[in-house]
Amino acid sequence: xxxxxFGMLISKVDICAEEICVCLYEFYRSFKDYLxxxxxxxxxxxxxxxxxxxxxxxxxxxxxxILNAQYMQKKLVTGVVTFAVKKYVQFIEGFMSSANKYFLxxxxxxxxxxxxxxxxxxxxxxxxxxxxxxxxxxNHSRWQDISxxxxxxxxxxxxxxxxxxxxxxxxxxxxxxxxxxxGVEIIDALVxxxxxxxxxxxxxxxxxxxxxxxxxxxPKGEGDFYYTASFYGGSVAEVYKLTRACxxxxxxxxxxxxxxxxxxxxxxxxxxxxxKPTRLLSPEYYWDAELSRxxxxxxxxxxxxxxxxxxxxxxxxxxxxxxxxxxxFLPLDFTII
Amino acid sequence: xxxxxxxxxxxxxxxxxxxxxxxxxxxxxxxxxxxxxxxxxILDSAYRPLNLTVGVTAFAIGxxxxxxxxxxxxxxxxxxxxxxxxxxxxxxxxxxxxxxxLQPGRRLVIVPIKKYxxxxxxxxxxxxxxxxxxxxxxxxEVDYLFCxxxxxxxxxxxxxxxxxxxxxxxxxGYFNVPRSQFPYERRSSSxxxxPDGEGDFYYGGAVFGxxxxxxxxxxxxxxxxxxxxxxxxxxxxWQEESHLNRHFLSHxxxxxxxxxxxxxxxxxxxxxxxxxxFSTVDKDYKEIRD
Numbered sequence: 001x002x003x004x005x006f007g008m009l010i011s012k013v014d015i016c017a018e019e020i021c022v023c024l025y026e027f028y029r030s031f032k033d034y035l036x037x038x039x040x041x042x043x044x045x046x047x048x049x050x051x052x053x054x055x056x057x058x059x060x061x062x063x064x065x066i067l068n069a070q071y072m073q074k075k076l077v078t079g080v081v082t083f084a085v086k087k088y089v090q091f092i093e094g095f096m097s098s099a100n101k102y103f104l105x106x107x108x109x110x111x112x113x114x115x116x117x118x119x120x121x122x123x124x125x126x127x128x129x130x131x132x133x134x135x136x137x138x139n140h141s142r143w144q145d146i147s148x149x150x151x152x153x154x155x156x157x158x159x160x161x162x163x164x165x166x167x168x169x170x171x172x173x174x175x176x177x178x179x180x181x182x183g184v185e186i187i188d189a190l191v192x193x194x195x196x197x198x199x200x201x202x203x204x205x206x207x208x209x210x211x212x213x214x215x216x217x218x219p220k221g222e223g224d225f226y227y228t229a230s231f232y233g234g235s236v237a238e239v240y241k242l243t244r245a246c247x248x249x250x251x252x253x254x255x256x257x258x259x260x261x262x263x264x265x266x267x268x269x270x271x272x273x274x275x276k277p278t279r280l281l282s283p284e285y286y287w288d289a290e291l292s293r294x295x296x297x298x299x300x301x302x303x304x305x306x307x308x309x310x311x312x313x314x315x316x317x318x319x320x321x322x323x324x325x326x327x328x329f330l331p332l333d334f335t336i337i
Numbered sequence: 338x339x340x341x342x343x344x345x346x347x348x349x350x351x352x353x354x355x356x357x358x359x360x361x362x363x364x365x366x367x368x369x370x371x372x373x374x375x376x377x378x379i380l381d382s383a384y385r386p387l388n389l390t391v392g393v394t395a396f397a398i399g400x401x402x403x404x405x406x407x408x409x410x411x412x413x414x415x416x417x418x419x420x421x422x423x424x425x426x427x428x429x430x431x432x433x434x435x436x437x438x439l440q441p442g443r444r445l446v447i448v449p450i451k452k453y454x455x456x457x458x459x460x461x462x463x464x465x466x467x468x469x470x471x472x473x474x475x476x477x478e479v480d481y482l483f484c485x486x487x488x489x490x491x492x493x494x495x496x497x498x499x500x501x502x503x504x505x506x507x508x509x510g511y512f513n514v515p516r517s518q519f520p521y522e523r524r525s526s527s528x529x530x531x532p533d534g535e536g537d538f539y540y541g542g543a544v545f546g547x548x549x550x551x552x553x554x555x556x557x558x559x560x561x562x563x564x565x566x567x568x569x570x571x572x573x574x575w576q577e578e579s580h581l582n583r584h585f586l587s588h589x590x591x592x593x594x595x596x597x598x599x600x601x602x603x604x605x606x607x608x609x610x611x612x613x614x615f616s617t618v619d620k621d622y623k624e625i626r627d
Contacts, residue, residue, distance in 0.1 A: 038515065038516040039360060039364060040364075047355060049368050049374050049375075051354040051376035051379055052380055052383065053374065053375050053380070053498060055366040055368060057366065061366070062362075062366050066364055066589070067366070070365065
């Protein structure tokens with residue numbers, strides 16, 4: 001059966017017939033298991049490769065042991081940039097303690113913590129391979145300005161400092177906690193994380209900037225994925241190019257009196273559309289705690305902890321339309337409106 | 338929130354580029370390239386501006402020179418179209434290499450080479466010859482290098498989807514059999530030995546490549562292990578292919594090509610193979626190898 005046509009056909013059929021079709025397809029698929037049967041890593045329910053052949057990292061697609069063996073000789077040093085400005089200092093402890101435990105455990109990590117309030121930083125127990133640099137930074141009155149100035153700060157510091165200290169650099173929001181290991185599977189030249197909002201009913205609220213006056217505008221009908229600005233990174237060279245380009249876009253917009261819909265995230269998405277990431281991380285790698293978890297998310301490695309969003313009147317059990325999923329209709333937790 | 342989401346343009350895009358019947362990513366997150374996993378346009382638009390030159394090495398020794406014409410003609414139709422290509426044909430008989438009309442930006446370089454007494458020896462000396470040639474010449478001329486068998490023909494597009502740091506191809510005879518049946522070298526006295534229970538895939542010796550620097554490194558390592566075996570009076574089961582498999586077990590390829598890129602026309606085509614891009618020419622092995 002041709003999967004494409006099959007998928008589109010069953011979208012026109014009602015639920016009962018759909019369940020039968022899905023069963024038949026599963027039956028057919030089970031015969032294919034002899035192919036590479038010694039390789040346990042396999043996810044069929046999600047897209048694991050982009051059309052430009054970048055892997056999409058999901059639980060079950062990789063062996064961390066094999067990957068760690070590849071990095072053994074390389075003496076990998078990775079930087080993490082995070083910003084804790086104003087009230088966000090309250091998240092430092094949770095972030096740092098969970099990151100020390102779960103982020104690239106066993107590898108050298110240098111944390112660069114930018115804050116406007118260095119005195120408020122609690123004592124943090126660092127893992128023996130890791131280091132922490134606290135860098136004072138100015139705050140702005142608008143959180144959007146703080147958010148967008150991150151790009152500028154990161155690019156300047158890469159140039160003056162980070163490029164001499166780390167091979168790879170990741171920017172991570174501070175208001176998160178890690179619950180599961182995030183390891184060398186994230187290491188690649190240019191890495192974006194697919195936004196967890198792609199899976200929710202509110203999908204249309206998290207989408208590209210379309211106003212052509214903005215530098216972040218993406219023409220209608222274009223776009224590969226929606227990436228989150230809460231977790232991205234890559235080699236220092238690539239992150240430098242990305243942050244420079246994004247900040248240039250922010251400044252140009254400011255001159256033209258416009259601000260992109262989702263601020264630095266809109267600019268990030270524009271950049272990653274035209275400079276394709278070499279690796280994508282599934283929403284396991286940054287899950288917005290406001291959302292309930294669909295079945296295709298087997299692990300939540302890093303989750304937001306902020307609760308500053310109003311509870312949205314829910315569609316019960318939240319809809320998990322995963323365009324990355326093979327099932328056009330969803331499994332049991334799907335609720336029909 | 339209704340089924341209209343199916344018709345979202347993003348969804349359409351991903352329904353077109355997806356294979357669920359085959360493994361498309363290795364456990365070390367290297368892509369496995371099959372028809373239906375990639376969009377050739379996106380890749381082309383990413384690679385064309387880089388102004389790359391791709392090299393091809395192929396060995397036409399003794400009677401194998403008869404394959405050069407068809408190899409080159411079909412490569413002109415299908416191999417890296419629109420890119421700069423240098424064909425390095427290693428031969429003991431330069432006069433027998435036919436002149437083939439080449440597209441602009443593509444050139445043929447004949448590399449004279451010594452003929453060894455046995456076909457196995459010729460096969461195994463390829464690693465050394467490629468390595469030496471990279472050091473002397475091609476490192477300054479190409480960005481990527483593919484090392485291909487000459488007794489093959491291109492039937493369909495071979496494009497920038499194949500480019501990567503270290504590229505290996507799945508052998509057509511073993512991509513759909515259990516690992517215990519892979520013809521790895523099993524004698525522990527050989528440097529190409531792979532014990533039972535180990536191994537990821539069985540890679541074909543007829544196709545490998547990558548960044549020229551990386552090809553230099555691994556042809557050197559393979560040549561060293563081949564010499565080690567020679568000193569110990571042993572020859573691996575499938576010559577340099579065994580050594581290649583041993584090498585790629587400990588230094589995993591960053592990209593794997595499906596058997597579409599290394600097919601054997603004598604085999605019936607299974608449903609997983611949608612397209613054959615590069616395949617063997619039918620020949621009488623006895624006659625040609627003497």
